[in-house]
Amino acid sequence: MIDEPFSAGSTLFHKRDPKVKLIGAATISIVLALCSSILVAGIGFIITAILLFLSKPAPRLLFKRLLQVNIFTLFIWITLPLTYGGDETVHFFFLNPSLEGIRIAVLISLKSNGILFCFLALLATSSTANLGHGMEKLGxxxxxxxxxxxxxxxxxxxxxxxxxxxxxxxxxxxxxxxxxxxxxxxxxxxxxxxxxxxxxxxxxxxxxxxRGFNGSLIPLNQPQPSRADYFFLFAMLLISLLLAGLSFISFPL
Amino acid sequence: MHISEGILTAPVLAGGAVLTTIGTSIGLKKLDYDRIMTVSLLSATFFVASLIHVPIGPGSVHLLLGGLLGLILGWGAFPAIVVALCLQTIFFQYGGLVVLGVNGFIIAGPAVLCGLLLKSLLNGTRRKQMIGGFLAGFCSMFLSAILMACALFFSDAGFLRVAGIVLASHLPVMLIEGLITMFVVTFLIRVQPEILSLNT
The missing domain is CATH 1.10.287 (Helix Hairpins)
Known part of the structure; x- marks a missing residue:
């Protein structure tokens, strides 16, 4: 029941230094979590979906995981349009869901799935042990x-x-x-x-x-960030910057 | 009992992050390396509790047992719960990195509070022990549900009724948490009372 099904593999993402991936995942998720326009969230969703695709997860496992995590999104879809209120409503059989509620539900679905994709592509491709040591190095x-x-x-x-x-x-x-x-x-x-x-x-x-434990654990493999890692970090930061920049331009949506 | 990523707004996320950081650093400060092993093991056990599904009505709920951890560890429960949540994020992608602060405070805050307040009841008669255990489980879950509803409401006032639904749906869970915590506490007092005197 407890395992890390996505951490084994040999794609570009699996080979990267966990520190670099942690920073990348954190910046992209923060930018996505804070954005409030559907368009930016949509672009973020597409970019993170591409990242996820490149990390080549096993399709069946991925589908199952996405389904599990999206139960809350489903709950939002069931409740929010009917309870959000607002002036504009659409007529749908005998229900009158509010447009604003639907907009928020779409936004939430895009944002939460975008962050989930980025998480699966960047963090689930490392083992927890490596992530833990990476976190310690990051402060x-x-x-x-x-x-x-x-x-x-x-x-x-x-x-x-x-x-x-x-x-x-x-x-x-x-x-x-x-x-x-x-x-x-x-x-x-x-x-x-x-x-x-x-x-x-x-x-x-x-x-x-x-055995002389003094409070520090010494990891067996201590990867040093290579040039490819720095390049990867640069790419991740560029994506975050792009999404953050787009949030400042006002779009009709 | 998780808020997913992408729902809360910046002020709520930041507030949660700050509170959790404070709580965790207090917890870590009170924790020396002699006890760190015990706390890691309890943190792992807390994670396992979330995999236990207990039947209720036609469905089932999974346990949380934050109140129990609060009783055992006091402030130490804060980092323990944050770590368990972190592991859940890594393993199952429940919650997330950005909402970790909010989720951490929602669960750990009430757990520590109830643990500290109700601990003294455990030294009393058997009846008091049972009441203490029940209240620790029930109240920590109750406060967690209220905090969760508040986090949703402060993010967007339109979430008011959703927050209400969340709160109401947690009522049966509170009862189960209370009962289970009560039974575990009386069990521990009989079998291994040292566990409950860990943070004194």
């Missing part, structure tokens, strides 16, 4: 990046631990229902997972102290 507090790297490291173990308990419950005939018993069982399963992870933390901590 994220060492303790925070340590927390990130270590939670990531232990995530899979804890998830397996929980699944093991869950399997044991199932073998004893536990079927989830709407009952207090179900809630209590889930709580105890989770509580036991907590106890186990607490004990594991203690053991890992002791093991690390024994």
């Amino acid at each position: 994220v507090p060492r303790k925070l990046s340590f927390l990130l790297l270590f939670s990531y490291r232990q995530l899979f173990v804890i998830h397996q631990e929980y699944q093991r308990l869950q399997r044991a419950a199932k073998l004893r005939g536990f079927t989830p229902k709407n009952s207090l018993h179900t809630y209590r069982t889930f709580s105890h399963l989770f509580g036991m997972t907590l106890v186990k992870s607490w004990k594991r933390a203690e053991r890992v901590h002791q093991a690390m102290i024994l």
Whole structure:
């Protein structure tokens, strides 16, 4: 259930230094998140879609991921046109959705999917470990990046631990229902997972102290940004600048 | 319990980012390297909680358990929750980089507040412990839902009714969070009470 399906590959995007990708993803998403014109959001959507296409994600996985994340967009589409209010409305069967509500819904869909595409193209193509070290190099507090790297490291173990308990419950005939018993069982399963992870933390901590841990983690591969990376960074910043510049020109939309 | 990218406006995004940065730095300051391993493990466990689906009515909801983390870690819950959200963004693309500040504060703020306020109840009688656990889960979820509705409303007043729907749809989730947190707390007090005295 937890994996990084897009991080394996050998495209241009996979080879780039995580630091460069982090900066690129951050600038493009900030510009897109702040834009308020449909045209600029649309251009951003197209550019990020091209980036995503170039990173060659597996189509089926990509489709599934896009669907999952767009549930909220769907919710916006269902609710916003009917509740937004405003003077102009269009007649649609027996409903009267407001034009302004539809406009906002379109804008939100373009923006959130544009940012999602940029994220999938730039960040999902790196492993979390590399991103964590990249963040530390970019100035994220060492303790925070340590927390990130270590939670990531232990995530899979804890998830397996929980699944093991869950399997044991199932073998004893536990079927989830709407009952207090179900809630209590889930709580105890989770509580036991907590106890186990607490004990594991203690053991890992002791093991690390024994190996001379002083608060810093040394990554095995320490990529240095190459010329191609700087060129890539330049391209990403250019895209952000272009989108930001377009936001200042007033378009009819 | 995530606001997606592309919905909020600049002032709300900036406000969330500032508040989360403050909360996280306080949390990190109170955290020394002896406890950092425990916090990372709890952060990972918190992430796993969001994968647990509990049946309710005809559907199911996933757990959040921010209140529980607040009870266990106090201020330390802030960075732990931010890290868990960060991992969710990386793994599932839920939320995002720019709204991380807002989402972080929506979940971590109430969690820390409830944790700090209700912690003392856990030293009382069994009844008090149960009430403390329930309130931590219920109130942190309640406040989170209110903060989420506020974030939407402050971005665009036209979101008022959407925010209302969001708030109402979280009511059953609050009850479940309360019940589950209550059971987990009483379980931990019986099985491994040291976990709950971690931040004292």
